[in-house]
Amino acid sequence: MKYIESKKNDEIKQLKKLSATKNIRKTGTYMIEGFHLVREADQYEQDFVKLLVTEKYQEDRLVKKYHEIAVTISEDVAKDLSETKTPQGIFAVIKVQNxxxxxxxxxxxxxxxxxxxxxxxxxxxxxxxxxxxxxxxxxxxxxxxxxxxxxxxxxxxxxxxxxxxxxxxxxxxxxxxxxxxxxxxxxxxxxxxxxxxxxxxxxxxxxxxxxxxxxxxxxxxxxxxxxxxxxxxxxxxxxxxxxxxxxxxxxxx
Amino acid sequence: MKYIESKKNDEIKQLKKLSATKNIRKTGTYMIEGFHLVREADQYEQDFVKLLVTEKYQEDRLVKKYHEIAVTISEDVAKDLSETKTPQGIFAVIKVQNxxxxxxxxxxxxxxxxxxxxxxxxxxxxxxxxxxxxxxxxxxxxxxxxxxxxxxxxxxxxxxxxxxxxxxxxxxxxxxxxxxxxxxxxxxxxxxxxxxxxxxxxxxxxxxxxxxxxxxxxxxxxxxxxxxxxxxxxxxxxxxxxxxxxxxxxxxx
Structure with missing residues (x-):
């Protein structure tokens, strides 16, 4: 599984831009954050494009299910991506409804x-x-x-x-x-x-x-x-x- | 009628502190802003402690009614007191309900x-x-x-x-x-x-x-x-x- 340590990584920089409406519209994807929300997105069969987790989620069922699009990120990257002060360390990029x-x-x-x-x-x-x-x-x-x-x-x-x-x-x-x-x-x-x-x-x-x-x-x-x-x-x-x-x-x- | 030109005036500094809850509670007063709201406060017989207006309101009925507690302020002071980007230039300090x-x-x-x-x-x-x-x-x-x-x-x-x-x-x-x-x-x-x-x-x-x-x-x-x-x-x-x-x-x- 790919590991991204630096928040200067290009993929992370692109993901950060997903908080802007124009980029959500351009890519047709958006990012969600937190275990509860990511689990619900899976439960309600949303179309996952990417799953990003810190090391503590390595053994989670979701990581196994989405292993082809899963990426491990450092705590540093998780903080950078997060909208909250104390990120849970789990994010997903999913497709918007069409x-x-x-x-x-x-x-x-x-x-x-x-x-x-x-x-x-x-x-x-x-x-x-x-x-x-x-x-x-x-x-x-x-x-x-x-x-x-x-x-x-x-x-x-x-x-x-x-x-x-x-x-x-x-x-x-x-x-x-x-x-x-x-x-x-x-x-x-x-x-x-x-x-x-x-x-x-x-x-x-x-x-x-x-x-x-x-x-x-x-x-x-x-x-x-x-x-x-x-x-x-x-x-x-x-x-x-x-x-x-x-x-x-x-x-x- | 008193005129306050500088936002460094002590009375203005005190009024600015009225956006903080502890100062609202300590003084039992709060500040409202804008012509519509100040006029409503008057209409519904709120207890006015102070009325602050820029020069354009000098002839207003409210200034005449509250002349004993009315103060003229500069546009500069109005901007400093205001919660909005384009202040109307009228403020009142009124008593909280007890x-x-x-x-x-x-x-x-x-x-x-x-x-x-x-x-x-x-x-x-x-x-x-x-x-x-x-x-x-x-x-x-x-x-x-x-x-x-x-x-x-x-x-x-x-x-x-x-x-x-x-x-x-x-x-x-x-x-x-x-x-x-x-x-x-x-x-x-x-x-x-x-x-x-x-x-x-x-x-x-x-x-x-x-x-x-x-x-x-x-x-x-x-x-x-x-x-x-x-x-x-x-x-x-x-x-x-x-x-x-x-x-x-x-x-x-």
């Missing part, structure tokens, strides 16, 4: 129209997972799923349900053709309170940008635009909280 | 038992406001309401409802004596799904620490412990999302 695989929808989906904050994007994926949704789509200008800050908020939910980045108009059209009802969300008391909807088994719920909400052309393309009644004096809700209220709210109509 | 004022509860309250992340604490206050709750209590070890990161997430909701920091056991006892039903929240499928509760008009909902949840002695002191069913494969929800799902969920039973 939206070309998506030809039709079924069930309950969440879509994000240009959500900017990485914590919000990751939290919405985690909540979609918890609330039993079938998948998540983001527009091309939403914060990238695989950047480290989004990953931290997803907490591994990217392995539990399909997450795709694609043109939002295309996604809406495909969802409609698949028979899903499309709900836009608005901060607008003229929209329909979510509690007044009829229960549906097949729908897509669209959440919008933190400052501007769902864009008008998207709201025009929906079947119904819904809102969460503001019962106090706040002007709006945080978008990840609003997504949670709606995702569970639509499950429990 | 839990000694709380002698009994009524309505719907949210309590936080050692929530650590400032963004979560602020978002929970904002959501409590939006969902029409009557107030928020945090335990002594929850992130402080008035630190800048919490303020950013509260978005002014601290002016819309009472927020107090106090001993959580004392708060629970006082809430019980006031006739409120106490709900603890748990990530535990043995607890009661929130959807199965009977509607109550007077209750306190307790949210817990991000890693450890609500502490066991608090769970033991509640009337009922509730949970949000996990319908997918995630292990848990973000605490601010969970708080939102429960706050709206209990409003719409």
């Amino acid at each position: 939206s070309d695989d998506l030809t039709e929808f079924s069930g309950k989906w969440v879509m994000m129209d240009d959500v900017q904050d990485p914590g919000n994007v990751g939290t919405i994926v985690r909540t979609a997972d918890a609330a039993g949704y079938d998948g998540v789509i983001t527009s091309m200008d939403t914060a990238d799923f695989y950047q480290p800050k989004v990953q931290r908020s997803m907490q591994g939910s990217q392995f539990h349900l399909p997450i795709y980045r694609m043109d939002i108009d295309k996604a809406i059209n495909l969802a409609k053709e698949s028979g899903l009802t499309i709900y836009g969300s608005e901060v607008n008391a003229q929209a329909k309170p979510y509690t007044q909807l009829e229960k549906q088994d097949q729908f897509a719920l669209i959440m919008g940008n933190e400052a501007h909400g769902v864009s008008q052309n998207v709201l025009n393309a929906t079947d119904e635009n819904i809102y969460i009644p503001i019962l106090g004096k706040a002007e709006s809700l945080n978008v990840a909280v609003a997504a949670g209220v709606l995702m569970y709210g639509l499950q429990t109509l | 839990s000694d004022d709380l002698t009994e509860f009524s309505g719907k309250w949210v309590m936080m038992d050692d929530v650590q992340d400032p963004g979560n604490v602020g978002t929970i206050v904002r959501t409590a406001d939006a969902a029409g709750y009557d107030g928020v209590i945090t335990s002594m070890d929850t992130a402080d309401f008035y630190q800048p990161k919490v303020q950013r997430s509260m978005q002014g909701s601290q002016f819309h409802l009472p927020i107090y920091r106090m001993d959580i056991d004392k708060a629970i006892n006082l809430a019980k004596e006031s006739g409120l039903t106490i709900y603890g929240s748990e990530v535990n499928a043995q607890a009661k799904p929130y959807t199965q509760l009977e509607k109550q008009d007077q209750f306190a909902l307790i949210m817990g620490n991000e890693a450890h949840g609500v502490s066991q002695n608090v769970l033991n002191a509640t009337d009922e412990n509730i949970y949000i069913p996990i319908l997918g494969k995630a292990e848990s929800l973000n605490v601010a999302v969970a708080a939102g799902v429960l706050m709206y969920g209990l409003q719409t039973l």
